[in-house]
Amino acid sequence: MSALLEEVRGARRDPALAVLEGFHAVKHALRFGGRIERLVCADVADVQALADALAPDVTEAIAGAHEVGDEAMAQLTAVPATGHVVAIARRPAVDLIDVLADPSPRPVVLLEAPRRLGNIGACVRVAAAADAAAVLTTGPADPWHADALRGSAGLHFALPVARVEDDAPLGDRPLVGLATGGQPLGPGVLPARAVLAFGTERHGLSDELLARADARVEIPMRAGVSSLNLGTAVAVTLYAT
Ligand SMILES: C[S@@+](CC[C@H](N)C(=O)[O-])C[C@H]1O[C@@H](n2cnc3c(N)ncnc32)[C@H](O)[C@@H]1O
Structure with missing residues (x-):
């Protein structure tokens, strides 16, 4: 033993x-x-x-x-x-260049410095269910940590999941920052092949990422509600495409 x-x-x-x-x-x-x-x-x-x-x-x-x-x-x-x-x-090897070059309209989910491993798992799980092209993360958390795998129920094996550098090139895909104050999410708002970027649980998307983004989109919420949980925001966005 x-x-x-x-x-x-x-x-x-x-x-x-x-x-x-x-x-x-x-x-x-x-x-x-x-x-x-x-x-x-x-x-x-x-x-x-x-x-x-x-x-x-x-x-x-x-x-x-x-x-x-x-x-x-x-x-x-x-x-x-x-x-x-x-x-x-x-862990399956992920070729970032191949992932980004995929010509299909499926979006890539980019989680900027997520902190909670359970949230990472929830995002991977819904990304797999919605048939997203990949889940990429930045920051120190290991998206393949056992607690993230528990959260995804092992669905990390259903699509590419990898940690990338903060300033990793994203190929020719449009970068969409999900953040309050953007264009309301609705049919036709998200471009095909987008990299959909979601911010960290406490602080949201960084100014650097928002400055790089081609568009800023928000999920409409009732007045007084500050934000959705990260996994919920990913789920709503993926199923709105
Ligand atoms: C828990 S929220 C972060 C909350 C953070 N205090 C803030 O001010 O952004 C985690 C991420 O989910 C996404 N998110 C949550 N609610 C959203 C909404 N209503 N519209 C767009 N994105 C949202 C954003 O990408 C956000 O960075």
Whole structure:
């Protein structure tokens, strides 16, 4: 067990790997072609029964999991993982130039220095659901942190997710800053292939990013409401396109 504990701890620190905690995170990683390098269950038969009930497409992949029992599983995760399953997966490489050059109208979501890992996960989850082209983040938070993967239910494997420099070139895509005081969001307002930029939870978009933006768009809100939660703002915007 101590070797497995060390392996999972090592994976949490390794920027090439990701730790998936919980059945849904593992399910989506398997479903969207994630390279799972280690799959650990408290009880393999229990997790297979869960898969049979909720996601039969992944039942077979769980058969080869390493079984460790409840006590050992509790040491592998900070918060008990749904279905008592943990995996180590390789992070897919993201080619930023390819992502930006994608000619389809699908937008790219850019999160400027998000702070809360759960919010990053929520944004990745809705971006995957809405079939966005990618989620890019700036700032120190690791978008592939296990807590962000929990928030996305493992949907990081469904689209490119990467951290980029603050001033990363965005190719020929129009840059749209989502911020109050902009043009009201509505049908036809967002251009095709946009990079949709959302600000940090506390301070919103930086002046630098707003100065670079080709357009500023706001989600109309009732008077007195200051702002929407970051994940909610991303969801409303993506589904308005
Ligand atoms: C929690 S909000 C930031 C609130 C921050 N105090 C501010 O003044 O912008 C996080 C991000 O969600 C987006 N957002 C939230 N509400 C919005 C709205 N009504 N219109 C456009 N963007 C919004 C913005 O990109 C914002 O930077």
